[in-house]
Amino acid sequence: MAWLRIPPQRKDRTLKIRLIDPASEESLLRHSRRELKTLWFAHLSLTTLAALTPEEMEVAITDENVEPIDFEEDVDLVGITGMTIHAQRAYEIAQAFRHRGIPVVMGGPHASALPEEAKANVDAVVIGEAENVWKNVLTDAKKGRLEPFYREGGFCSMKSRVHPRLDLLKKGAYLTTSCVQTSRGCPFSCDFCYVTQFFGNTYRCRPVDEVLNEVKGLKEDLIVFVDDNITGNPRYAKELFTKLTPLKKQWAGQSSLTIARDSELLKLAAKSGCVSLFLGLESLSSQNLRAARKSFNKVNEYEDSLKKIHDHGIMVLAGLIFGFDHDDEGVFERTVRFCEKTKIEAPCFFILTPLPGTPFYDRMKAEGRILHKSWKKYTGAEVVFRPKLMAEETLQNGFNWASRETYSFRSIIKRLVHPQQRFFTRMATNLAFREVARRKPKSHLTRTARMIHRLNTSFSIREKHTLIPTLSRSAFEKGQMAVRGITEVLNVHVTHNERLNTLFVRLEGSLDRKAAEEFINRIKETTEWIQDKLVIDFTGIEFFSMKAIHLMFVENYNKLRQLRGRLQIINLSAQIPDITESLKRYISEIEVFDEISPTPQIP
Numbered sequence: 001m002a003w004l005r006i007p008p009q010r011k012d013r014t015l016k017i018r019l020i021d022p023a024s025e026e027s028l029l030r031h032s033r034r035e036l037k038t039l040w041f042a043h044l045s046l047t048t049l050a051a052l053t054p055e056e057m058e059v060a061i062t063d064e065n066v067e068p069i070d071f072e073e074d075v076d077l078v079g080i081t082g083m084t085i086h087a088q089r090a091y092e093i094a095q096a097f098r099h100r101g102i103p104v105v106m107g108g109p110h111a112s113a114l115p116e117e118a119k120a121n122v123d124a125v126v127i128g129e130a131e132n133v134w135k136n137v138l139t140d141a142k143k144g145r146l147e148p149f150y151r152e153g154g155f156c157s158m159k160s161r162v163h164p165r166l167d168l169l170k171k172g173a174y175l176t177t178s179c180v181q182t183s184r185g186c187p188f189s190c191d192f193c194y195v196t197q198f199f200g201n202t203y204r205c206r207p208v209d210e211v212l213n214e215v216k217g218l219k220e221d222l223i224v225f226v227d228d229n230i231t232g233n234p235r236y237a238k239e240l241f242t243k244l245t246p247l248k249k250q251w252a253g254q255s256s257l258t259i260a261r262d263s264e265l266l267k268l269a270a271k272s273g274c275v276s277l278f279l280g281l282e283s284l285s286s287q288n289l290r291a292a293r294k295s296f297n298k299v300n301e302y303e304d305s306l307k308k309i310h311d312h313g314i315m316v317l318a319g320l321i322f323g324f325d326h327d328d329e330g331v332f333e334r335t336v337r338f339c340e341k342t343k344i345e346a347p348c349f350f351i352l353t354p355l356p357g358t359p360f361y362d363r364m365k366a367e368g369r370i371l372h373k374s375w376k377k378y379t380g381a382e383v384v385f386r387p388k389l390m391a392e393e394t395l396q397n398g399f400n401w402a403s404r405e406t407y408s409f410r411s412i413i414k415r416l417v418h419p420q421q422r423f424f425t426r427m428a429t430n431l432a433f434r435e436v437a438r439r440k441p442k443s444h445l446t447r448t449a450r451m452i453h454r455l456n457t458s459f460s461i462r463e464k465h466t467l468i469p470t471l472s473r474s475a476f477e478k479g480q481m482a483v484r485g486i487t488e489v490l491n492v493h494v495t496h497n498e499r500l501n502t503l504f505v506r507l508e509g510s511l512d513r514k515a516a517e518e519f520i521n522r523i524k525e526t527t528e529w530i531q532d533k534l535v536i537d538f539t540g541i542e543f544f545s546m547k548a549i550h551l552m553f554v555e556n557y558n559k560l561r562q563l564r565g566r567l568q569i570i571n572l573s574a575q576i577p578d579i580t581e582s583l584k585r586y587i588s589e590i591e592v593f594d595e596i597s598p599t600p601q602i603p
Ligand code: B12
Pocket: 024, 029, 040, 041, 042, 043, 044, 045, 046, 048, 049, 079, 080, 081, 082, 083, 084, 085, 105, 106, 107, 108, 109, 110, 113, 126, 128, 129, 130, 131, 134, 181, 192, 193, 194, 195, 199, 226, 227, 228, 350, 355, 356, 357, 378, 379, 380, 381
């Protein structure tokens, strides 16, 4: 039990409460006044808390992002919110007030994820939603007797909710203060995300009419819906958008890309005033998405979905994360070029970050891959864990490069030149993002990164008539030598494991002489300067020609010999046994394996 020391002169008065939103200490995330006006809006944590505070109490908000904290202020209770990046600053602020005998309560994502840590720095911690416990905190505070922890048993009702006290935010400091939340929770459980753990694994939606009442009371024309996925429940979203339309507001929000699969939903969103959507694409690799439990994002639908959203005049802010277990140095350039190709107006790049309270954090901790717990570095712009395929420095430099490159004027122009309206808004947004990006250190892509980008390619098949099926394909065709459904392309997938100094090359599709020649030429260029091991995997080859194999192993024999000791061939003999037998003389100096080597572990 912590005792609250109310100064004697206050005993007859009601509580005077100061709620504080700490600013991130990292200069890269600190925004200039102009950037705040172009990009920033206040989240709803403290405005909601203020609205839950009984009227007879005095409550005020300081958002340190837009104004300084008065540490000498005469108050009875301080409430601090905070994400993980704010934790250290929150504790410093708490210390300053506690030093003066003013008790401090902390809540929000970080304190809820690590309540014991927070408690060591403040007088009381609210774990989870505050709706049903805040009044108890205040009653106890008035009595001068705070419990160490307050935790609501379940989740709060979404009906008859208070309207956040937006009037307490500093006027003119934000892009907009008109923020609204229509739902809480998420039925998915992406392993890097905190939302499901915190708000539960369903969409809890407010009654649409109550949302509309709140919207009607907002003075600004631009609203931000802070929902994690405004279209998560399509039926609810359709009703909301339909009823929102006559209010003639403009709005921005976050959605999953699944919005593009439902043309009616997309149309209603645009008609109701949707001007921009933040879409969590996260990765261009299906393997990464699967591992992060986000496989409802379909990479092969990205281009088409983005086009549909653009066709409705909606600007796209796309969240893309670097550092997943299947990301090598090739990810940076691939992602930047993808954003240019699909004309994403505002790419938002992040470094994968193990936030406490997420399954990803638990996994990284169990694997001993967390580098440190200096929370102020958990910005999403700094490497705080050991990536699997890259060194920490490579991930950091690649992220810095990608962030600056995507906001270079060359890339901005490529992304913005399309027939959509609001060119000036899109340009203003880009200029603000550019300022933020240019605060990152200048970095260059490594030669390997550029090489990976060049090697990951496809070659057309021109001599279809020369192809015969491999063993796996024959087995698939039930033993018939049928050449139905020949893939007319050789796909080359390259992954570089910097930690093992190995280049893994996976071949898929068909292999005729021409494709083999083009592939070998690319490999030659690369191996001329790279000293890494080279693993070529034939498992995905379905059709091949004898000429292709001859070219690769007989005509290029001398070249292959030079790679002695560092070249491995996988599943060649399993796919084409007779041929490997006859090629034995030629490939005797290469290691040939019939199975893929076990997934490399981090040394
Ligand atoms: C809007 C939003 C933003 C806005 C914030 C604008 C701003 N002014 O800060 C933008 C888009 C810029 C943003 C950025 C980031 N965000 Co954000 N954001 C959100 C989002 C979607 C909504 C926040 C909100 O308004 N919620 C509604 C309020 C009512 O809920 P609440 O904050 O949880 O508050 C309740 C309780 O927690 C409690 N409570 C909260 N504070 C306090 C304080 C006291 C004293 C008490 C008693 C109770 C209490 O009471 C409230 C009512 O129940 C949340 C997800 C979510 N659904 O909350 C993510 C979220 C908060 N963001 C998150 C993250 C990681 C970030 C970034 C670090 C991402 C990045 N790498 O860049 C940045 C940091 C930016 C910065 N410098 O501050 C994480 C935080 C996880 C964590 N452990 O830190 C969340 C949870 C999303 C996620 N997917 O995991 N974000």
